Amino acid sequence: MNYPNGKKHASTRSSAVTNSDNAYSNRGMTLEDDINITNSFYLDSNIAVIHKKPTPVQIVKVNYPRRSAAVITEGYFKQASTTDYNGVYRGKHIDFEAKETKNKTRFPLANIHDHQLNHMRAVEKHGGISFLLIRFSQFDETYLFPLEKLFPYWDDKLNGERKSIPYQDIKNDGYLIPFHYQKRIDYLAIIDKLYF
């Protein structure tokens, strides 16, 4: 997430629950950490095969000191042309993007790129299931927001009439994902209700 803007790489962040007094809270974990744990649970439990795509990197210089250890010495973060997560669940192609915001009143639409929305639209057209996972980190709340609910806001954005989705709209039109210790954020439970 947000690498080009100078944020740190996920692997350098702690993936441990820092608040040990409250093991059932997801505070201290990033949304990406929680999704990765959830997807591992899905995989290990034979529920679904869903993975995060690798971060796209433009590789400019590689040194080959030995044949077995190529070192990338110059590379740049590229903007993703698709979404971060995809896979297969109950015979359906699943494709989603996950974003978290510290904002308490709105989700800024600048978090999603045009080509990502076009990608998600194309996925649905071909029979896949596409959605956003949006976390309001200040409230420790993660919502599944279906793609079709996003369209009217996106049209307003393209018309220059809107830059964000109000928190209250996401609360009303999205689906709050309950937090579990092992499954973390069980977004497929919502998919079950909406699509099966």
Next chain:
Amino acid sequence: MNYPNGKKHASTRSSAVTNSDNAYSNRGMTLEDDINITNSFYLDSNIAVIHKKPTPVQIVKVNYPRRSAAVITEGYFKQASTTDYNGVYRGKHIDFEAKETKNKTRFPLANIHDHQLNHMRAVEKHGGISFLLIRFSQFDETYLFPLEKLFPYWDDKLNGERKSIPYQDIKNDGYLIPFHYQKRIDYLAIIDKLYF
């Protein structure tokens, strides 16, 4: 692929057809180039949404000279834990790995990793379609080899009884993909016949 072994990055190779006397041959293009062109054609023609995943890179050091231009100064190629290509076609999740060999008599099974095979097996179990694209570059032939045909060879490999699949077996049990100028290698035409 094979980055860790000192081969060059795909983007540094020519992606132009070098033999202009034979525009309908794919000689001079890598299998990856041909698949990327084919997938772009599928996307532009509204046939399917299938992308190559980014090369997995372990990022160790990043310099932030300016907020807008983070530079990766130390990174390593990681072994992929899944396949290189996936997406959605006619409502089905598609997931495949592509390999080319210069060998004229056999396809070495060392080209496929255990975890990739496990991944493909899991994809099929959850209702996706998984296969190999194998190119014998010396013959300019590309085959679609269904996953279930691979299993007996893989079992032999795990038993230490086999290290490769004979070319003739791939010719017999696989599906030769005809070469087209625009679609390059129209592997979905084979999928149509096998699965729809």
